[in-house]
Amino acid sequence: MSKVFVDMGISLDGFIAGPNGGQKNPLGDNGLKIHEWMFNQKSFRSHLGMEGGETNNADNDIIENIFNRIGANIMCKKMFIEGEADWPEKAPFNCPVYVLTHQKREPWERPGGATFYFVNEDIHKVLERAKKDAGNKDVRISGGAYVVQQYLNAGLVDELTLHVTPIILGKGVRLFENINKEKLSLEIVEALNSPEVTHLFYKINNVNH
Amino acid sequence: MSKVFVDMGISLDGFIAGPNGGQKNPLGDNGLKIHEWMFNQKSFRSHLGMEGGETNNADNDIIENIFNRIGANIMCKKMFIEGEADWPEKAPFNCPVYVLTHQKREPWERPGGATFYFVNEDIHKVLERAKKDAGNKDVRISGGAYVVQQYLNAGLVDELTLHVTPIILGKGVRLFENINKEKLSLEIVEALNSPEVTHLFYKINNVNH
Numbered sequence: 046m047s048k049v050f051v052d053m054g055i056s057l058d059g060f061i062a063g064p065n066g067g068q069k070n071p072l073g074d075n076g077l078k079i080h081e082w083m084f085n086q087k088s089f090r091s092h093l094g095m096e097g098g099e100t101n102n103a104d105n106d107i108i109e110n111i112f113n114r115i116g117a118n119i120m121c122k123k124m125f126i127e128g129e130a131d132w133p134e135k136a137p138f139n140c141p142v143y144v145l146t147h148q149k150r151e152p153w154e155r156p157g158g159a160t161f162y163f164v165n166e167d168i169h170k171v172l173e174r175a176k177k178d179a180g181n182k183d184v185r186i187s188g189g190a191y192v193v194q195q196y197l198n199a200g201l202v203d204e205l206t207l208h209v210t211p212i213i214l215g216k217g218v219r220l221f222e223n224i225n226k227e228k229l230s231l232e233i234v235e236a237l238n239s240p241e242v243t244h245l246f247y248k249i250n251n252v253n254h
Numbered sequence: 255m256s257k258v259f260v261d262m263g264i265s266l267d268g269f270i271a272g273p274n275g276g277q278k279n280p281l282g283d284n285g286l287k288i289h290e291w292m293f294n295q296k297s298f299r300s301h302l303g304m305e306g307g308e309t310n311n312a313d314n315d316i317i318e319n320i321f322n323r324i325g326a327n328i329m330c331k332k333m334f335i336e337g338e339a340d341w342p343e344k345a346p347f348n349c350p351v352y353v354l355t356h357q358k359r360e361p362w363e364r365p366g367g368a369t370f371y372f373v374n375e376d377i378h379k380v381l382e383r384a385k386k387d388a389g390n391k392d393v394r395i396s397g398g399a400y401v402v403q404q405y406l407n408a409g410l411v412d413e414l415t416l417h418v419t420p421i422i423l424g425k426g427v428r429l430f431e432n433i434n435k436e437k438l439s440l441e442i443v444e445a446l447n448s449p450e451v452t453h454l455f456y457k458i459n460n461v462n463h
Contacts, residue, residue, distance in 0.1 A: 057430065058268060058433070211440035213430055213440075215433060215435050221267035224267070224424060226421070226424050231421070231422075232449075233450070233451070236446060236452045236453075236454075238444060243442060243445045243454060245418075247420060
């Protein structure tokens with residue numbers, strides 16, 4: 046059955062982005078450091094249309110698995126704005142992306158299979174649309190933190206994966222804030238590490254899901 | 255060579271204790287949940303003079319290894335006060351414990367080998383004394399968060415181990431605050447998990463150490 050999952054890079058002190066983020070400073074001050082482990086992996090590079098990169102390691106396989114399972118994405122307007130300027134012709138998405146925003150805008154089709162839909166609807170309804178698009182594949186709640194928190198608190202997420210980089214950011218955007226902790230029951234699935242990053246896989250047992 | 259290490263239980267959202275901690279509420283609201291994985295392990299129970307408990311699993315072995323390597327502890331007054339009331343006749347320490355405090359008090363000797371020394375000295379000097387006591391064994395910076403932060407920022411810690419429980423506390427005492435992030439270089443050693451907890455082992459490469 047199709048799953049809904051959250052998959053985030055995060056610093057050891059719990060930040061998914063640095064402070065002062067925006068279109069000209071994607072992921073905020075020092076925020077890119079959270080994702081450095083990905084940049085040399087072939088699976089990541091190839092999805093951005095870049096050549097080279099490492100293969101034959103767990104980090105590369107994990108990225109490949111994530112890309113392969115995604116049938117649709119949901120993200121906030123801020124994430125879209127920060128990414129829009131930097132994503133090359135071939136965006137790192139090859140399936141529908143729902144952007145939660147008040148702004149009215151026609152769907153934006155990109156080479157490689159990604160179409161961005163700008164929607165101002167209840168998060169349940171957006172998820173329904175994304176699930177329909179995804180078919181047998183999974184829906185990724187891509188970010189930012191506020192959108193992830195909304196979906197977690199609504200009991201709509203089945204799996205949480207964190208890629209923990211061994212850095213301290215000190216300031217920025219925290220993933221875990223305003224969480225309805227009584228309703229969120231996390232089950233440890235596995236922990237894996239490479240020299241660059243630690244992958245924590247959790248299953249979510251939602252009370253009302 | 256003798257090492258200085260920090261070994262902390264922590265919630266997934268980065269808290270080592272809940273809010274409203276004190277002598278009558280050790281570890282604060284819901285703070286004990288962070289350490290629940292330990293309470294059924296034989297190695298933990300036996301160090302508190304309690305019978306029973308599970309053996310033959312990685313969690314139990316990890317606890318045993320920690321106890322075996324400690325030659326001396328350093329902790330803050332708050333941690334001592336919160337623990338003092340609850341620790342049974344045989345405190346969960348069998349070696350010297352240095353309590354950083356302004357209060358003057360004679361050393362307090364406990365059955366089982368723990369003597370608490372109440373010291374009002376520079377943290378470097380306290381560490382020197384603890385190292386001398388520890389001999390070939392290691393010195394544990396036991397907590398709370400502020401003492402750990404002081405020793406991390408002074409570049410005096412060699413290893414950091416986090417036991418991450420899959421719970422969200424939402425509020426409480428954060429481990430990673432006021433860290434001098436430019437000086438703290440963390441190296442991933444290993445990540446292990448059981449169904450109850452994830453153990454993250456880091457080596458610290460101190461610039462000035």
